[in-house]
Amino acid sequence: MVKKAYSVEAKLACIEIKKVGKSNKVIMDAIGVKNASQVKTWWRWYQDDELYRFHQPVGNQYTYGKGMKQLSEVEQIRLQVDLLKSIRAW
Template identity: 85%
Template sequence: MFKKVYSVETKLACIEMKKVAKSNKVIMDTLGIKNASQVKTWWRWYQNDELYRFH
């Protein structure tokens, strides 16, 4: 098993899609993200102003 690493561009694209109220499923299908919890985590980091975590 290996750890999947997403690029900063993917994470920011996810945040932009969440801002315009796209569903997690649409975001996952569009960006190739495997787990919805990843989208939720990135969104929580964004809302808590923890953008340093994206790098």
């Protein structure tokens, strides 16, 4: 079984479609997501204001000191600003 890695743009598109009120099935068909639980996970991250998770690579967990914690504070803020700008552009 191969894990599918979705781009940040796909994740943001999912959030924007979900904000409009579309169902998970419609989102899955539009973006090509294979499992509804993935859409629910991204939505939960968005609602919990955990936007940094959209940059999280497959298999690496932040709880073990990987990912955003290794970046400097300036790089973390830059990533968050870029993400928020891309959300706003939708």
